[in-house]
Amino acid sequence: MPDPTLSKTIYTTPQQAEAAFYEAIERADLEAMMAVWAEDEEIICIHPGGARLAGYTAVREGWRQIFAGGRNLRFALAGQVYSQGMLLSVHSLHENITIIGEQRKPPPVVVTNVYIRGPLGWRMLVHHASPGPAGSDTQHEKPKTVH
């Protein structure tokens, strides 16, 4: 059941918003996912190989379809590079995804996440994920903050 307090969660850093984002995916929790996104903004979401989804309705529908598959994804993040301004924070990272019940290990996903600061703290503005080439190992990269 959706938690009505979720939409009021305040993320005081973009890193908190990012943690909530990946937790929502692992739980396949659509309400928690959409609570991470900025309101009243032109939000943008690009799933690997997919079309650009723009705006709340399209972004929500994209996650609804993914979550219909159940709670079967686990994420290990690597190689984070953070560039943070006053209003916007840009995170480059790799997602190493495990599909529960499958032996196959997909190649890392290359991701750019952008967060925007508003009255309710930091929220997601852009999630751009695209498949990286097969055979790359990104598990042991260390986080780096440049701003």
Next chain:
Amino acid sequence: MPDPTLSKTIYTTPQQAEAAFYEAIERADLEAMMAVWAEDEEIICIHPGGARLAGYTAVREGWRQIFAGGRNLRFALAGQVYSQGMLLSVHSLHENITIIGEQRKPPPVVVTNVYIRGPLGWRMLVHHASPGPAGSDTQHEKPKTVH
């Protein structure tokens, strides 16, 4: 021949830097391309389907390989969504690419470009390009600025 004044060009808006970026690709001009990128930053470049390239040397080598193919690409940009802060500016857009001498029209490329403001104006910090699905028409989208 490389123009030695290029590295001192000041882009007063991220849109100017973006125009210089696409002009450098169309001209296959490696020096002009690298002059658009931020210096002393952890720059990130992801070509469609490629691995994440991080840092000046890797980013430069990526463009060198692409430009070795000659001046054969033409770009029509569409669907721009700009989110601009004081320090960072995030651009979401579609690249409709024509390969000169080929009839085939590749599907639009989905792009997130991030610019950072420094002492020498706005410079590119992140270029994340990934292939969109075939069959999508993005030629007639209008630009939109949300910040």
